[in-house]
Amino acid sequence: MSTRFLGSLATSCRVFFGLLLEWATIQQLNAYEYGSFLVMLGSVPVVIGVAWGTIIYSVRSFSDKTNLPEWAQPVLDGLTALNIDLSVDAIAIRLGMWDWGGGLDYQYFGVPYNNFWAWFWVVFSFSASLRLLSKLPSFWGRWFFPAGAIFCGTTGVLITNELITNIPNELIHYATIIAVLGSALLLILVLRPEVSTQPQATFVFLVPLGFHAYFLIAGLVSSAILDPPFLLVVSIVMCIIAL
Numbered sequence: 017m018s019t020r021f022l023g024s025l026a027t028s029c030r031v032f033f034g035l036l037l038e039w040a041t042i043q044q045l046n047a048y049e050y051g052s053f054l055v056m057l058g059s060v061p062v063v064i065g066v067a068w069g070t071i072i073y074s075v076r077s078f079s080d081k082t083n084l085p086e087w088a089q090p091v092l093d094g095l096t097a098l099n100i101d102l103s104v105d106a107i108a109i110r111l112g113m114w115d116w117g118g119g120l121d122y123q124y125f126g127v128p129y130n131n132f133w134a135w136f137w138v139v140f141s142f143s144a145s146l147r148l149l150s151k152l153p154s155f156w157g158r159w160f161f162p163a164g165a166i167f168c169g170t171t172g173v174l175i176t177n178e179l180i181t182n183i184p185n186e187l188i189h190y191a192t193i194i195a196v197l198g199s200a201l202l203l204i205l206v207l208r209p210e211v212s213t214q215p216q217a218t219f220v221f222l223v224p225l226g227f228h229a230y231f232l233i234a235g236l237v238s239s240a241i242l243d244p245p246f247l248l249v250v251s252i253v254m255c256i257i258a259l
Contacts (some may be wrong), residue, residue: 023100028161033142034068035060037170044177047128051112067227068138071097074223076143081220082209086147091200092209094140098197100227101135105246107231110240133180133193134173136200141172177252224258 038060042048053061075096079089106125109115120126145168149161183189232251235241243246 029146029166030072030142031065032067033065033072033166033169035062036166037068037138037173038064040170040174041134044174045132045181048114048116050114070223071100071227072139072142074220075139076146077145077217077220078211079209081212083212084204084207084209086184088203088207088209090140090144091145092204093143094136094138095197095200095204096224097139098132098135099254099258100224101132104227104231104245105131107235107251109239109243110243111234120234120243125244125250129190129193130180132197134177137176138169138173141164141176142166142169145169145172197234225255228255228258 017034035057039058042059047115050056050061051058052066053063055062057065072093075093078096080093082089082092084092103128109126110120116122116126116128117132117163118126118128124130124132140167145165149164149168152160180192182187228251230246232241232255235247235251241251
């Protein structure tokens with residue numbers, strides 16, 4: 017089986033996972049809705065699936081080049097993806113791309129804190145599943161791991177969604193989010209990953225910087241990023257961290 021075919025299969029797998037998890041999350045929580053996009057599959061824009069696939073490919077390619085143990089790489093993947101969303105989501109809702117329904121002053125500039133919990137688990141679940149299932153021997157490793165990763169990744173996201181939304185006590189609810197994301201960050205800081213000196217594909221660096229640059233420029237042109245002005249600071253800081 018050619019490497020090119022396996023690469024295409026993995027790419028299609030990531031995009032389909034992005035579309036499926038968005039549809040499943042909307043059905044499960046009904047917490048947000050998308051605006052009008054050129055190509056939609058039901059309530060989900062196709063470009064959102066492509067964006068998820070692109071982000072997951074980029075962060076996994078980056079963590080593969082570090083000296084982190086493989087079990088810790090999905091944690092770094094989730095945190096790296098979260099860096100993108102910390103600036104992108106708040107600007108996107110001001111551009112009308114999607115709506116959380118709580119107004120622009122709700123929690124994190126109009127974005128629920130639950131969303132950052134979800135972003136981490138989306139990338140972590142799929143990345144961990146893909147890495148684990150790809151180790152299956154021969155035939156199963158080649159053919160089962162894409163479908164298996166989609167199933168396991170989506171299931172992981174739905175379970176963590178259910179977990180966080182069913183914590184009735186508000187203090188415990190937000191303490192859980194802080195504890196999980198804080199522990200993930202602490203783990204990576206303790207492990208102190210170093211990046212391989214081997215040259216990486218330009219694409220790996222262009223993805224996070226491309227997302228930040230697009231929304232930074234779109235936010236400035238539309239003035240959306242100045243509502244409030246601190247969003248501009250957040251966007252620049254996240255861009256520097258990504259770089």
